[in-house]
Amino acid sequence: MTPLLLEHLDDFAGLARVRIHTDWTDDEDALADRMAGARVAMSTGFRAPASLLARIAPDVRCITFCGTGAVSFIDLEAARRCGITVCNAVHYGDNAVAEHAIALMFELTHRVGELNARTHAGGWPSADIAELGGRTLGLVGFGGIGRRVARLARGLGMRLLVWDRRPDGAALAELGATRAERMEDVFAGADVVSLHLALNDGTRGIIGPRHLDLIRPGGMLVNTARAELIAPGAMLERLRRGDILAAVDVTDPEPLPDDDPLRALPNLVITPHVAWRSDRALRALVEQNVRSATAFLRGKRYQVIV
Template identity: 35%
Template sequence: MRVHILDDYFDTLRQLPSFGRLADHDVTIWTDHVTDPAALAERLRDAEALVLFRERTEVGADLADRLPNLRLVSQRSVYPHVDVEALTRNGVLLCSNLQLDAPSSAAAEHTFALILAAARDLPRQVASARAGTWQAGVGKSLNGRTLGLYGYGRIGRQLAGYGRAFGMRIVWWSSEAGRARAAADGEKVAKSREAFFAESDFVSVHVRLKEATRGIITSDDLQAMRPDATFVNTSRAGLVAPGALLAALEVGRPGTIALDVFDSEPVTDPNDPIVSHPRVIPTPHIGFVTEDELDLQFAGIYDQINAFAVGKPINMINPEVWDGSGR
């Protein structure tokens, strides 16, 4: 099959062991990012299979309707960036292994790195050292401080383990069902939503983005945090209500915000009001970008292509498209 892979910014995938699974296919890798559907359709005009690099490119009707040769879109995890109806209308199968409980430490590790960076004010300290002015203030120890985790899922539980290793107190908030699971597991659940935000030194959100969770973190939530507290989001930008981050920064509650996700990506404007803010620690959506994690994720994506090629597709999201003919 003619396979096109989008948005591999650093041409990483071909260097990983899993890439060998595409040996029987004609593979094209694109390392830049194109947003214009017409330009994207032109470069993908001969593609039979399209591999998506997480949610970096949106596949809407304006693209799907322009790709008459496309038979398969293969990706991993959730797919809010894919117009499944448009793919189905064009006879294109979407395969995606949701891997809801797959072992992965990359996102949890990056989240805790941001917590450490915020606690010790590392960006400012590094800048001060490079400027020749040596130290730039005093940081905070994690031992004895409270880590508030919003969302009782796999990544949150991994973070809880990291926090406990540093001597932190762990407190949870989540949906009613999530809070019940946490309590049943013997975890400490905050007495109220307000108390959760007000009493945590660090709040990190780990919830899947869907219609019910969009904007679930409000301005009131953020502004209930203390001026010496930190809010961390490595999940999805859409979990935070529009305008809530800037409003929180304006009033200084919380005092620090650490982000790996943004409303519109990539962010390339150095004057972006969020990225450029002195009390924001921004990273460019790299929570999952490690060699180990990419090899794990793309091995499954390639397996979906191979299964389709031999007429036995797996992880079908719109199975009504599949009639056994390969089209």
């Protein structure tokens, strides 16, 4: 993201000097040293627990987070106690994540990546594939990304079944989607379940074994939202039964340890949290974070969540 940030240096003219660190570290001492004397810190995903926030609070008064899920990286309650403003970015990658969700569905059905790897390895492997058209896609969450996934899926000829606490009725009608009264109805009634909820105290672990047990044999689960939406261990235990498929772009923890049992599952496709990293999304992400930082320096507010 550094080249994109460099394009915006003039935005800080007369407001602040900009110090950029291009090498990654998650060491708390190093992070505290790097932010010493800074009024605003732009985060590209470092962890900010209460201990780090307390150390930087005398100087840092605002953190801009490069993403939507700040709660996964920053102790927001500790930031509030320390008087540190936290800003995030929204809707910057709706289309990128939605396309990746569809790509994961295609991998589960058409197996392009798997067949490419097998063919490059030698021989002429044979395999059956499946189609998405005519299947029912169940969406858990119907925000910006969920609605974009729905539009793409409808173009593929999929039926739509949607659960959301406050669904957009106009969007449901426009897309010809059916509203599910309960989240359980989506898991029981869809051929493919795709998760698109934001992670917060109300959604952490909201999906448990009883939901995953409702997925019919041959069904598929896709998660490009947050791994923590699913109760710890529940997806692993369901997939070990071997009768469903899953594809995820998110894990808990991240990075996923090399010896994590999820890596050994043949019915699971894993990508390393890259769904949001398109060229267009990265540009929009940097633009929002620069706007948040410069607004704070001017005594204004933009995308403030704490």
